[in-house]
Amino acid sequence: MDKDKIVIVGRSNVGKSSLIRALTGTRVKVGKRPGVTLASRFIPYKADYTLVDLPGFGFMKGVDKNYQEKVKDFIVEYLEKNEDIALGIEIVNIMAFEDIAARWEKRGSIPFEIELFNFLTEVGLQPVIAANKIDKIRSKDRKAVLDNLCRRLGLGEDWEEHRDTIMPTSAKKGTGIEDLKRLISKRIGLTQH
Numbered sequence: 001m002d003k004d005k006i007v008i009v010g011r012s013n014v015g016k017s018s019l020i021r022a023l024t025g026t027r028v029k030v031g032k033r034p035g036v037t038l039a040s041r042f043i044p045y046k047a048d049y050t051l052v053d054l055p056g057f058g059f060m061k062g063v064d065k066n067y068q069e070k071v072k073d074f075i076v077e078y079l080e081k082n083e084d085i086a087l088g089i090e091i092v093n094i095m096a097f098e099d100i101a102a103r104w105e106k107r108g109s110i111p112f113e114i115e116l117f118n119f120l121t122e123v124g125l126q127p128v129i130a131a132n133k134i135d136k137i138r139s140k141d142r143k144a145v146l147d148n149l150c151r152r153l154g155l156g157e158d159w160e161e162h163r164d165t166i167m168p169t170s171a172k173k174g175t176g177i178e179d180l181k182r183l184i185s186k187r188i189g190l191t192q193h
């Protein structure tokens, strides 16, 4: 099977659909409340690839709990099989991340974002992380916040050494989108254009 899918994963509401819109110009449904994307959507990317807008993990307002679990199982199984996936892009809400991570670690648990990154790595997807909503962080604080993400991922202290893994983006303002496109091309082995 051709490895022609680029999957977009992350918690609900982190900006998966917005980022796909920014990358492709295709209007996928974007919502103010979590759980807007319930079924996967497939959006053509470059000549030979397809972006897969997967539903978000986590709370979905007004959606049956059983159904939420089914959605989650489906995503995990699909990623585990990893038959047709060229690249995994994990979207993190960088604005919310530090607080959430600190809270989880205090409880002795591994933050979901880290677990997802490890899982994607384990199934061989070598994920790219889009640290989205970077517009919500003041410019002078951005490096510290990205360094923190890097450290929590176990990659080291300096995110600038991991620009091939962590890309700050704002799907809303368009920041980092061209860089992310270049990184995607590099990772899937496309020549630049």
Ligand SMILES: Nc1nc2c(ncn2[C@@H]2O[C@H](COP(=O)(O)OP(=O)(O)OP(=O)(O)O)[C@@H](O)[C@H]2O)c(=O)[nH]1
Pocket: 010, 011, 012, 013, 014, 015, 016, 017, 018, 019, 029, 030, 031, 032, 033, 034, 035, 036, 037, 038, 055, 056, 057, 132, 133, 134, 135, 136, 169, 170, 171, 172, 173
């Ligand atoms: N400030 C800011 N807001 C953003 C950004 N990206 C997305 N948003 C907002 O975040 C909310 C959720 O965006 P979606 O693109 O629907 O998020 P999603 O991950 O697809 O959500 P689900 O499909 O529910 O899992 C919307 O109100 C977006 O306008 C960003 O880079 N900056």
Ligand SMILES: [Mg+2]
Pocket: 016, 017, 018, 029, 030, 036, 037, 053, 056
């Ligand atoms: Mg969505």
